[in-house]
Amino acid sequence: MRSVLPALLLLSAALVACRPQEVRPPDAYPLGGTVSGTWGDSPRLRLALVGTGIPGALTNNSAVPQNVVASAPNSWQFGFDLPAPGLFNVAGVYQVVVFNDANNDARYNVGETVARNRLWLVVSPADATIPAVTLPDFLGGAEALPAMTVRRGWNLYDQSRPLGSGNPSAFTTLSGYDLSR
Template identity: 75%
Template sequence: MRSVLPALLLLSVVLVACRPETVRAPDAYPLSGTVSGRWGDSPRLRLALVGTGVPGAVRNDSAIGQNLEGNGLSGWQFGFELPAPGVFNVAGVYQVVAFDDANNNARYDLGETVARNRKWLVVSPVAARLPEVTLPELLGGGEVLPAMTVRSGWNVYDQSQPLGNANPAPFTTLTSYDLSR
């Protein structure tokens, strides 16, 4: 019996680790906001984390925990699970975008209808001064974000505000990350 007990304990740990992530209310995620705009009839809306690491590792990931709920007024509330900052071994500049998954492949593809904003999610494994970043084609290309100082973890840079001590700002929970088209 003693030899079976460790195997059963290991099996239960594996099963708990493999269970599907539960869907939570949108405001229970680290990143939340609204999606608005014209999307046509019966859109297949999804969210994706897209961007680039410094230097140049492009990411397009929609297989991240998320919840997108219609509010009945042709808008949606969403919640999005950001990866733990420790997952990234380099700094990166990202956005969460909403897109109409027209080909139903659960991945944002160029040409699909998309909504985004002017807030950039900057992640760094350590506090650092980051160089300016030219964005990949996936995010419109050619746009340059200025050199900036960030803290370890997730930071938000709002392009509509001046770069300074409070911009970019570190966060663990960010609400009102609204997306529109």
């Protein structure tokens, strides 16, 4: 009987992991904000975590649990689950983008209408100074971020504000990550 117990525990853990994710209201996710602008008739808005690890592991992931809810004409609220910081063994610079999933494949594809902002999500496995970063080609390629000091976990870097004095700042939940076109 004892040899069966570990197998049953593994099976039950696998079944729990495979169950459908519950849909939560946008404000119940660790990252939230609004989407606004003109997206055409009946857009299929989805969110994706895009960016790069240092040095160079590109990410384009729209399979992250999320919820986008219409709140008014041309206005939506969203919630997005960021991966747990412990899943990263290197620093990385990311953005959550919104896109109109025109081909309904639940994945951001180059050419689909997209919007992003000037807020960068920097993740680090430890308190550290990370080097300057250049964006991947599918996000424009040329825009570089300066070297910066970050805390362990998720940090927000606002490109519209000077570096230092709380920029970047560490967070566990973040609202106001607004996206528009």
